[in-house]
Amino acid sequence: MTRQTTIPDAASAIRAAGLRVTDSRHAVYDALAGHPHASADDVFARVAPVVPSTSRQSVYNALGDFADAGLVRRIEPAGQPMRFELRVADNHHHLVCTGCGRVEDVDCTVGHAPCLHPSETHGFSVATAEVTFWGVCAQCAAA
Structure with missing residues (x-):
C-alpha cells in the first residue's frame, strides 16, 4: 500500500x-x-x-x-x-505510546481493506479493520 x-x-x-x-x-x-x-x-x-x-x-x-x-x-x-x-485514503493503523501518547501511522498489514479478517463475521460484510498497537516509544523507553 x-x-x-x-x-x-x-x-x-x-x-x-x-x-x-x-x-x-x-x-x-x-x-x-x-x-x-x-x-x-x-x-x-x-x-x-x-x-x-x-x-x-x-x-x-x-x-x-x-x-x-x-x-x-x-x-x-x-x-x-x-x-x-488527513490521511483518509487508505486502511492504515496506529501505534500509540502508553508513556507520552505519541501516535504514529502503520501501513495496513496486507495492503487493502480489510487487511484483517475476523474469525467470525456474524453476518456482517466487513469493509475495514482498525488496529491500534500499544507500546512505549523509544524516547519514553530511554527515559
Missing part, C-alpha cells in the same frame, strides 16, 4: 468535500496538514494565533464537518482525547 504523501491544498480539499471555505476551516485544515493525529485542543492552539477570531467551538464544528464529509479521519485511542488526521 502506498502511503498518502501529498496533501491537497486546503481550499481545494474543502471545496471537493462539498464544504464552504472559511478562514477558520482553512486554518484547521492547515493545522492538521502540519500535525497529524492532533486533538481538537491541539488544533485550536495552532489555529488561534493564525485566525484570532476563531473560537474553540468553531474548531470543533470544522473538525466535525470535515469528519462527516470524509475529509478527516477520527481516531479514538482508549484513555486519550480523540485525534484527527
Whole structure:
C-alpha cells in the first residue's frame, strides 16, 4: 500500500468535500496538514494565533464537518482525547505510546481493506479493520 504523501491544498480539499471555505476551516485544515493525529485542543492552539477570531467551538464544528464529509479521519485511542488526521485514503493503523501518547501511522498489514479478517463475521460484510498497537516509544523507553 502506498502511503498518502501529498496533501491537497486546503481550499481545494474543502471545496471537493462539498464544504464552504472559511478562514477558520482553512486554518484547521492547515493545522492538521502540519500535525497529524492532533486533538481538537491541539488544533485550536495552532489555529488561534493564525485566525484570532476563531473560537474553540468553531474548531470543533470544522473538525466535525470535515469528519462527516470524509475529509478527516477520527481516531479514538482508549484513555486519550480523540485525534484527527488527513490521511483518509487508505486502511492504515496506529501505534500509540502508553508513556507520552505519541501516535504514529502503520501501513495496513496486507495492503487493502480489510487487511484483517475476523474469525467470525456474524453476518456482517466487513469493509475495514482498525488496529491500534500499544507500546512505549523509544524516547519514553530511554527515559
